């Protein structure tokens with residue numbers, strides 16, 4: 001499919017994201033030339049089974065070494081099968097953007113590691129796959145994350161925004177993007193600033209699993225019954241991460257054992273305090289933005305938590321809204337981002353820059369794997 005909007009062909013790209021919450025794989029189609037969003041296509045979700053999630057959780061924090069590690073191999077297999085299963089359901093796809101599952105992230109140390117073999121996936125699907133999006137950025141001195149900001153910039157322009165917009169993603173970890181749509185190119189100095197804000201849902205999920213045997217605090221129901229332990233919150237906010245100048249990024253468990261920090265509290269107070277820890281991290285992050293945004297658009301599962309959204313709304317000066325208010329899909333926005341980024345990689349365009357990851361020069365990260373045998377054409 002080759003329709004032209006700018007100087008690059010518009011492709012029908014399928015993006016897939018397996019996030020830090022370990023809940024499942026999101027997949028979504030975007031029609032794009034990597035610069036302009038032509039249309040949003042279908043999407044689908046494939047949850048991990050409890051056994052698959054346990055296999056992934058077992059491999060968190062592991063790095064590939066000289067000898068194969070069976071825990072990493074098992075995680076890689078889970079990621080491959082879940083993606084092959086889900087992505088095969090889509091028709092007429094020109095290109096796949098495959099994020100994989102982050103197992104470890106240490107940009108100032110050992111690097112960044114997303115498990116998932118794009119070459120095998122390309123063979124299985126019979127479609128070219130762009131993958132390993134983060135390594136090149138880290139190799140050039142960047143944080144390797146967040147990478148959705150170039151897509152956020154395209155969304156801000158797509159919605160016709162005339163003033164800076166902030167996008168807040170509340171997944172397992174939180175990240176924020178300040179995007180100025182008045183600048184046409186995302187890599188232009190001043191067009192973007194982004195960074196990870198702190199822990200978002202991951203510690204609350206871990207608490208719910210440990211204390212209630214539930215995967216998350218649905219609708220903030222437990223937190224709504226509790227009170228925030230202000231001393232614990234203050235102690236948490238002492239962390240030097242909040243004083244670091246962005247760009248900056250986080251590993252899922254970099255703040256240590258947060259459920260342990262609230263161990264002495266009742267279930268409800270512990271949930272309220274971990275929810276407040278997420279909101280307060282965002283407030284700290286907002287202080288680093290170049291100027292207050294006209295609005296804060298919230299994506300990711302945390303936007304569905306009314307207690308968390310209320311904590312944000314009462315403390316911020318700008319309107320706080322779910323991305324749906326701007327016509328976007330907050331469940332699929334990151335999968336769409338990796339579709340958009342895949343198109344950029346294929347077209348030789350950058351996917352990160354100094355304002356998004358701190359990388360020295362704008363870089364297009366991602367390996368392109370083409371199927372080694374042509375796709376079967378139906379008889």
Ligand SMILES: Nc1ncnc2c1ncn2[C@@H]1O[C@H](COP(=O)(O)OP(=O)(O)OP(=O)(O)O)[C@@H](O)[C@H]1O
Nearest residue numbers: 019020021171172173201216218219300301304305
């Ligand atoms: N109705 C709800 N009420 C409260 N929390 C919710 C609700 N729905 C989802 N969540 C939270 O959102 C999480 C999933 O968010 P999301 O799918 O954005 O994460 P992810 O993509 O894995 O994360 P990341 O962006 O860190 O990679 C769930 O684990 C849960 O904590």
Ligand SMILES: CC(=O)N[C@H]1[C@@H]2OC[C@@H](O2)[C@@H](O)[C@@H]1O[C@H](C)C(=O)O
Nearest residue numbers: 020102105145146147148173175334
């Ligand atoms: C290393 C890594 O996988 N980071 C994820 C994680 O989940 C949220 C936050 O931490 C963000 O930095 C990033 O994902 C999003 C999709 C990003 O790169 O924009």
